[in-house]
Amino acid sequence: MYVICKVDEKKCNGCKLCIWACPDPNVIVFDPDSKKISIHQARCKGCGLCVAACRQKALEIDAV
Numbered sequence: 534m535y536v537i538c539k540v541d542e543k544k545c546n547g548c549k550l551c552i553w554a555c556p557d558p559n560v561i562v563f564d565p566d567s568k569k570i571s572i573h574q575a576r577c578k579g580c581g582l583c584v585a586a587c588r589q590k591a592l593e594i595d596a597v
């Protein structure tokens with residue numbers, strides 16, 4: 534079991550705060566078409582910094 538971050542796309546407003554908060558590059562990416570972010574879950578280490586940064590409460594850490 535490991536932890537990864539998930540995004541609720543209905544809540545995401547595309548502000549990109551989570552991208553700046555994430556310590557690793559290219560984990561969270563902005564999709565210019567949908568104007569929302571997506572997360573490369575294989576690269577996410579579950580640190581939770583993006584969850585703390587999101588003002589929309591669109592992110593959560595989940596165990597898989």
Ligand code: SF4
Pocket residue numbers: 540544545546547548549550551552569570586587588589590591592
């Ligand atoms: S900080 Fe939250 S609302 Fe902003 S882009 Fe990231 S997930 Fe979306």
Ligand code: SF4
Pocket residue numbers: 537538554555556557560561572576577578579580581582583584
């Ligand atoms: S939990 Fe950490 S590593 Fe994963 S996307 Fe959020 S800030 Fe990046």
